[in-house]
Amino acid sequence: MKKTAVIIGLLVLVWACKKGEESLPELFTGFVKPSNFPEPVYNFARNTITKDGFELGKRLFFEPRLSRNNTIACGSCHIQSSAFTHHSHDVSHGIDDRLGIRNPMPIMNMAWQQEFFWDGGVFDLDLTAVNAITNPVEMDETVPNVLKKLRAHPDYPALFKKAFGTAEITDARFFKALSQYMLMAVSSNSKYDHVMRKEEGYSFTDQEQKGYLFFQKNCSSCHSEPLFTDRSYRNNGLSPNRAHDTGRDSVTLNAADRYKFKVPSLRNLSYTAPYMHDGRFLTLNRVVEHYRDGMVDSPTLDPIFRRADGSLGISMTDEEKNNLISFLKTLDDRDFVTNKLLAEPEIGSGFVMN
Structure with missing residues (x-):
């Protein structure tokens, strides 16, 4: 009886895991315009949101390899529970605990924005990550170095292939994937x-x-x-x-x-x-x-x-x-800050030594 109970327990555990795996795709329904919102201004024709593109973008958003010493991700300063801004700090804290001069703006409803940051210095969502990556007090890295690290990673070539058809990792694909994740950060359920x-x-x-x-x-x-x-x-x-x-x-x-x-x-x-x-x-x-x-x-x-x-x-x-x-x-919008679709993927601690 004891052995049978263990086997049944294992089967239930496997079933629960598979059930969880099967339910994940159901969270992704693609981009949906809320009925009380205007038409988006982002050009989706050049970057159609797909499940695989979104999942890649989410993985990249929480990827510390985007920074020089592999410790700072986009998600370090844009935290979901704070509507994707930086809680408990007046200004951003970046690499080596360096301080910026501005409070990070929330990432939400990006499809309706044409210019970005407090000064509007970037006018394309697909290019917003460049600022953070190259800023010496944020990630202090270069885009070519980021791409080099992603190409050498055991997971990313296959993830890019799923999202874009080939394993080629380019700057354009990299930025489009990040945009796909950010575009899905829609707050409309208050x-x-x-x-x-x-x-x-x-x-x-x-x-x-x-x-x-x-x-x-x-x-x-x-x-x-x-x-x-x-x-x-x-x-x-x-x-x-x-x-x-x-x-x-x-x-x-x-x-x-x-x-x-x-x-x-x-x-x-x-x-x-x-x-x-x-x-x-x-x-x-x-x-x-x-x-x-x-x-x-x-x-x-x-x-x-x-x-x-x-x-x-x-x-x-x-x-x-x-x-x-x-x-x-x-x-x-409590639903927004607890939306499992936008939550950091569970792929380890996120800290990388090399």
Whole structure:
């Protein structure tokens, strides 16, 4: 009887493993546009998302060989539980624990973006990884060296063959695979989304509804629905930081862009602290207080923040502030930060010695 029980136990274990293996493909359904979202701007015709391409991109996203000493992956600074940004740090921590000057932007809803990073310095999603790989305080590596390491790896030639038809590992294929993974990082299942889609059982509370009306009147011109960004660059009254980061003008070389940064999405704010381009604010309450009465004037300050009486910011009572914060929390998407499809693949510790 004891021997029979062991055999049955082993059979159950094998069945469970196979069941798990069979269920994994079911998580991948391809890219689906949420019904309350506009049409994507990414050109899928040049990079069709496939299951094998996505799986390769996910493996590469969490691959530390992309860095000089094989310790830093994209997923090191873009953590799923934080909506793919860097939690507990005001700015990014890269190779050899070097510090950057900006807070990593979340990776979500990338198919609706045309320019990337706080200064918009990259205008093609397929090229965004170049910045991280070559940046001396992030990965401090070169693309040719990354490709060399991938070609020498026992797994990657076969993975590239599954994804692209041949085992050839090129920079174009490498970047397209990473894009396929990032494009699937769609956040569209917040309470706000359920309400907007008029799904049964979902409605705003009285406080959330009041906050939504305040938001529409005072915030939506920059944080337009449903992406909650108009994808523009604006000076929102922050004082210059110690790094004296001047933002958009470092790309355009136009003085009119000085201290302008990309308007970030307000989705998943409960997961993406700290806030602003340099992570200077630790709480959402502090962010709202900045817009209420904490702005610093400068020639490029967005005109929307200049009140009729000459003061700066957005006028709001304590009640209106609380209502607004209540509404902003309806933009949290728990499904997104726990989506198993996007989770780091279990292929070992991820640390590589050579």
